[in-house]
Amino acid sequence: MPTTKFVPVWKCYGWYLNSCLEAFKGLEDDNFDIVKVIQEEILFRIPTDKYFLEMREPKEYPMDSFLFSAGEQNKEDHVDRKKKKKKTPKKKAEVNPALESPDDNQKALVPEEANEEVLETAPEDDTPSPDDIPKTSPIEKFSAVVINQSKNCAKCLRTSEMCNEAKKELKMTQNRLEKYEKKAKRTEEVEIQMREMEAEMKRMKMEIKEKEWVMEKKDTEIEGLKNNVLKLEVKNAKMQLAEKNHSISQNELLEKITNLSDQLKNEKERNELMELQLQQSEEKLKSETREKERGFEEFRAVLRIMSTDMESIQRDNRDLREQIASAPEAPPTPSVPESPSEEQPNHHRFALFRFQRIKDSLYHKKQLKQAKEMVEKLKSTSGLVEVHQIADYEYYQFEGKLLKYVKEVELNIQRIKETCDVSTVTPLPDIPEFSKRFVNLYWRIINNQPITSSEIEVSDSECFICTEEMTSDQKTLQCDKCKKVTHYKCASK
Structure with a gap:
């Protein structure tokens, strides 16, 4: 790790305390109190939630400051060790057993055994290298001092006293740690409560703002309702005045209404009379127009018959001329007269022949069969009830018109046979056929085109x-x- 890097203090505490625990590995039973204090100190100094501690932005110091202080202490301890080694003899000093108590012997033996184990774990070279300087800890220093003191039996009491003092200090530190932990827990609880209180305060503020906003809305609504009530009161006053005026003028209006109703009745009677007169005049005009149309039709029929007669007479004349040309010795025959007096007796024959042809064409009822096929096809392609009703109605209408047409033809044939006069012939009605609406509906359904309700109704x-x-x-x-x-x-x- 570079020495210029900034490191927080709690990390340095962690490194130091963990190195102390490593020094006491294997000696936990003998030095239980010291190990317990170090473990509690680790729990107190090093946080469990590092992210929370980093969010609080702890103070940081450069790494070289920690290494420099640790190196100087290690050098001083190393010098003290060399001096003590020179002063102490290589052999163990003999201690008078009468002067020491059994408790003192036990106290003296405990650090000796611990010191021997520490010496086995410690490095053999006394001269420290610059790489080993930051690795030495204060616990190792303390163990080395205890080893030197255990060699001098006169100093065993001091070591025991120092151990007792260390135990007392450890207990004091434990009590302090417990107090600090309690205080820390209390502070954390207080902080949590403060945060909860702040959140509640924010929520209460938001609720107060919402309630104020609702109250403002309600105030505006109340003001609007008050204005509406005032407007309604004004309208009610106006309506009352209008009702009073209306009651005053109601009698006058009733009189006017009665007069107007009488006038309307008189006008209706006049209109009805006028409508009757118009209907009568229209019927007269229609009858006159029908008579004129019949006359025109008769005249046209006569002209057609006369044209056919003229063609037949001309053909006969041509035949006769050809015969005369082929036989010149024969006496000349007079030409057939083309006067209208000789053509008139044949008019009823041509009219009778024409009506007979019409009757023969309608005798086999081909038109009725075709109409029936169209209606059945329309019913099979569409399942609507309205379409079926329209198809049945159109078929019945077509059948009735066809029968009426045939009857008129038969009556005209009888009249011509009885009177031999074309003037007695009545004009034929319209040729029976389906309505335009039915034909359009038929082709739309056959071609699978959409149909609206207006087309059916x-x-x-x-x-x-x-x-x-x-x-x-x-x-x-x-x-x-x-x-x-x-x-x-x-x-x-």
């Missing part, structure tokens, strides 16, 4: 039966149970 503006939009001029009915609105015509069917 019937809106209030649509008829629940025919799913067509209702106008203001149409008569409607509302169900008392489900509150659904339908056309008056659809409900009557």
Whole structure:
């Protein structure tokens, strides 16, 4: 270890006391009191918790100061030993047994035996080297002195007295050590209590701060509540004044309300009359437009029939001309007249043929089968009850329209057969087909596209039966149970 290094004092005490214990190895039974004092001193001087002691920052001194002081003491002791060796004879001095007591003999023998054992453990060379100087301890010095004194029998009493004094000093030091230990324990307990008290004080301060903060909050809340109470009192006063004013003006308002209700009733009656008149006028206009449309359709049918007749007559004329060209000797034949008077008798035949073709196309019920297949396919792909209801309703509507269409065709055929007049023919209704809503729903379900509830539900503006939009001029009915609105015509069917 370098001599310039700074070392704390407690470490030097530890080194010194441990070297003393090593000097008394094997002599614990004879020197029990001394070994016990050294062990207690080690426990008192050297701390168990070194980290705690280092945190307190003990004082430190350079290593050379300790080595220098120890070296000087060792040199002085070595000089004293040489002087004593020269003075003492090599042979043991004979002691008069009459002068000594048995206790004195025992006292003298004990240090001699101890000194002999110490001499065996001590180094043989008397001249110390500079490396051995710091290794010598005061206990070794004391043992060497005891050996020299044991050789002189006259000095045995002194050694025993010194031992007794050492024992007394050891006991005194033990008592002091116990006092110091008690004081140290008390100080540690007091320090622990002080720390606990400081922690409690901090905690109490924090609690006091929190309570003060809570009290401030409560004070602010109380002030806010007081302000709110004042505002509510002002509002209540205003409300009371308003109620008084309202009670005063209530009678006037009742009179005005009665007058306005009478006026509303009169206006409603007028509006109802106007609506009835409008409905009647609209019905008249619709009937007139229908009659005109029928006339136009009849005229178009006549034109189509006439065009077909003209084509057939032209073909006949071409055939006749070809025959005349092939046979020139034959007399010339007159051309077929193309006057409308000769074409009119054939109009009912062409109309009858057209209606008969329509009837034949509908006779096999191909359209109804296709509609049934579409409905069944839609039901199989979707498990929603609303979709099944819509599909069944569309199929029944399609079937009804188809039957109505076939009946109109049959009636027109009968009229033409009975009267042979095209003017008696009624216009056919619309060709039976599914609604646009059903077709869109069908393709969305078949293509696995998501469906919203609005697409399935019937809106209030649509008829629940025919799913067509209702106008203001149409008569409607509302169900008392489900509150659904339908056309008056659809409900009557």
